[in-house]
Amino acid sequence: MGMDCQATFAQDMSLDLDLHRRYFRSCLHEFLPGAYIGLDTNRMTVVHFCVHALQLLGACDQIDKDAVIKWIYSLQIFRAAGSDPAQLGFRGGTQLGNPFDPCHAPPPWGAGAKTEAKGRRGGGSEEEEEEEGTPALLGAGLSPEYDQGHVAMAYTALATLRALGGPGALPPPGAPARAALVAHVKALQRPDGAWAAVAAGSERDLRFLYCACAVSALLGDWGGVDRPRALGYIRSCQNYDGAFGLNPCQESHGGSTYCAVAALQLMGELDAFFDGGGGGGGGGDREALVRWCLERQAEGGFQGRPNKAPDSCYAFWVGATLGLLGAGALADRARATAFVAACQDTAFGGFSKHPRQFPDVLHSFYSTCWLSLAGAPGLAPLDLALGVAAAAAAVPDGSSGGAAAPGSGAAPAAQLPRGDNGGDELQEEAGGGGGGSSVGQT
Template sequence: MGKRDFERLHHVAFFDAMATELPDEYEPQEVNHLTLVYFAVGGLSLLRELDRINKDEIAKWVLSFQVHPEANDDIGVGLFYGFCGSRSTQFPLPNVKDPCRDVSHLASTYSALAILKIIGYDLASIDCKALLLSLKKLQQPDGSFMPTHIGAETDLRFVYCAAAICSMLDDWTGMDKLKAKEYILSCQSYDGGFGMVPGSESHGGGTFCAVAALHLMGFIQVDLASNLRDSTSIDICMLLKWCLQVELVLNHVSAISPLVPSHVIL
């Protein structure tokens, strides 16, 4: 198979379509509509094509997914006042009792705020008091985060989402950073990479979430030398060694079998 050039215009057209409506082929992913739009808007931003979309309409659409407390709601009871991922998760079906309905999600909240930030919306205008107070309720005693108030798995993905949310809102009252750091450090494996949970195999996605969250929280710096001098942070030398080993494996496999996707190897 010959090498193909990057078809920029095709990518732009695809992202443009995905940013405004969900194609039929993606209907099974409707529950992740907000996240899909985040990828589309992010793609347009990378390609310097954000002017193709109506930013005001996108912002209005995203903000419509935010869950707000009712007048008599007690913010401290454990509900999460973030963003729902789609219309089907925002409004309950008639005569159907489903605990997943009308539930905001940590990943959807991250996607919503990221979209707004990419298109230049002033995040300071968002009423984030209830969001941050309820976000802190999702943090577990070990420092990890549940993605919703009804309970689910806890792993590094949601620690990263929480850190990114607090960073974008420029308000860290929504999480205990030291507890989150302890959890992240417990996920570093013997080989230097990070598993999604403590004791699990090193994983590319988990490693990104760990390093990115630590950087957002201010525990590691862009300057590599500073990190090497800080014994309270992650084992940078082992992490770099793991990253280089993974790169060598990917390059070797790609050379002998270019049709094998990298995610299969990882």
């Protein structure tokens, strides 16, 4: 690429935050380019990116919160008693599984909630309701094997609900909807400690382990996580260079490394994992991991793995990892911010993967996260482990099924640094499918 991003950014240290607010608001409430058609099954994640970016930009009041909350809950899956809990959770979009029918959607939670199924594909009956009053299968005509929740969608759904409505927007302790989510997380954990994305025919790797930990942290309920097995799987993914691959014996990568470190933080096992003692068991090489992360800074920005071009989203993946490890100040934040600023679209708003390319919501969101992490003026503080604004990340009161993990490490706001301080993602640009998680191999 060879461009001097430092010089480019030095000409104008300001960021047009209003333009970026308009970009995310347009993507959320107005329209998306045709290239996003391939992401229709991951629409929950696109909403997640837009809502949390607007919260970081101080523009959450510009969102039709009630409409988005109702839409999210319309995608939660309920089943009759005795069904496979792995099939619960949240769908990724309205075109998946049973048809979206807002006139008959169940209440978000509460005993005695009933779901009418008349007039739907295949009809429905009173027998589909649980004896204890849990909502019946929404859209009863479709076989459950074709209507399954995805653990990444559970994470993005709950995080977005927290951003829009605070703790009160989540199912309260004891509610059927909450129990269904904990059961969903528990049923997707595999014997080796990894998590599958969905109940059947799914890939499994650190992305989905992270999502399971994030769901548990957001609910304040760790009853669905077998921690010793999860820690064992994380340990098996660490390589000789200190970083982590998505699975054992795979190449170290910035996205999977973030998932491992953030999951350890959410479980309260980060220090034990690297320093010994406690449930983490020790053995992780913190110094080697910090060195590997610092070596990912190239041409100002961060790359996902060696010999790759820098990419705006890795400023967050690698920068947040360094922050969680207590080594954030070792990175050259000014040069990384200069690279991200060079990826701005000054006509439409948003950020691209590389300078002088079209923006997309994934890179726009994670660029915004980096700017918050780096202390850019006008942005809300970021929770490093949950990857959302700190205001959306506080553990709810009244947790059950296990103690909530310790605080996940919010990055305080600070002045924008001006000197030298020292996966395929969900989609490639706006297209591409993937496993419904925003971390992959690039």
